[in-house]
Amino acid sequence: MARSRRKPDWLKMRPPSGQRFADIKSTLRDRNLHTVCEEANCPNLGDCWSGRDGPGTATFMLMGDRCSRGCNFCDVETGGMEPLDPDEPTNVAEAVAEIGLDYVVLTSVDRDDLPDQGAGHFAQTIREIKDRDPSILVEVLIPDFQGEPDLVRKIIHAEPDVIAHNIETVDRLQWPVRDRRANYDQSLDVLRQVDRESDIYTKTSLMLGVGEYDHEIYQTLSDLRNVNVDIVTLGQYLQPSRSHLDVFEYVHPDAFDTWQTVAEDELGFLYCASGPMVRSSYKAGELFVDALLRDGQSVDEARATAAAAE
Known part of the structure; x- marks a missing residue:
């Protein structure tokens, strides 16, 4: 089957804009905080930060903006690790309060050096975050x-409400997609x-579009359900630069x-968000x-709520 390298119309992105975008960016800069939205060049940054469909959101990236690993799909800088900022947990909690979030997403770089x-x-x-306001829902995307x-x-x-860890791709493609220190079974x-x-x-x-076959996607989803993963997202891989993995x-x-x-x-996943721009x-x-x-909605009701925002 022929493979198209030209970016199709359905992958058009809107540039970030709006006062909400500016306010969130200012709050983050004032506290020397990082977001995966910026560091990984997320294609949805404009929508999430600008709050076109509701309050603006941001995914905080902890422990600096440099990663100890070098995955071939990721735009976060590698190496040159710096000491942790002991004030970062407090600064994040204060930023959450200032921005007015009631659902917080935290992720991080890998810090194999610690x-x-x-x-x-x-x-x-x-x-x-929870000590300041126990009603805030916290989702974490961990290494x-x-x-x-x-x-x-x-x-x-620490009792977050959701713990996420990304398997990223099918078993066969773990390398060259991910750093060699990561692997399929370890993530499972x-x-x-x-x-x-x-x-x-x-x-x-x-991620789809890195060379996987349909039967491998199905096997991966089956393996994830076998360890009782509740929620899965599927999105299109986009090459951050020419030095990264090809689409x-x-x-x-x-x-x-x-x-x-x-x-x-x-x-039987409770929920699946699946689309080219999903992250x-x-x-x-x-x-x-x-x-x-x-x-307290049922799964079907919650799916309908989510679908209305897609």
Whole structure:
């Protein structure tokens, strides 16, 4: 089958704008905070920060803007690690209050250079937010912590509302897509541990368009359900620069719709956000969890709430 490298019309992005965008950016800069929205060049930054469909949102990136790993799909800088900012957990909590968020997403770079790989710092940030306002829902997108159960346990004990860890791609393509220190089974083990040791919702994300086959996508989704992952997102891989992994294929939106149906109706995920512009931190997915936990909606009702925002 022929593979198209020219970016199709359905991948057009709107530039960031608006007062809400400016206010969030100012708040983050004043506290020396980073977001994955900017560092990873998220295509949805304009929509999320500008708040075109509601309050603006941002995904805070903890522990600096440089990663100890070098995944070939990611635009975050690698190497040159700096000491942790001990004030960052407090600064994040204060920024959350100033921006007026009631749903917070935290992620981080990998910090393999630290004795606990940053798990304690991550957990402290969760607690700082929850201590100020227990009603705030906190979703965390964590590294694999090299598969060390005690470090994953630190995150569980901090009691976020959702714990996400991204498997990123199918088993066969883990390398060259991800850093060699990451792997498929290790990521499944992290998600399995969260399910076994807590009642916290679990979530993961899968990129399409890096050379995977349909049967491999199905197998990956099946493996994720076998470890009881609740929520999955599927999105199109976009090459950040010519030095990054090539796009193998631009997957048509109809295929994403099909995978959403397979994930929810056949495999039993509580919710699947699937589309070319969907990313791990995706507003519709946040609304789904919010509807479940805050509003007490049923799964079907929460799916309808999320669908209205897509």
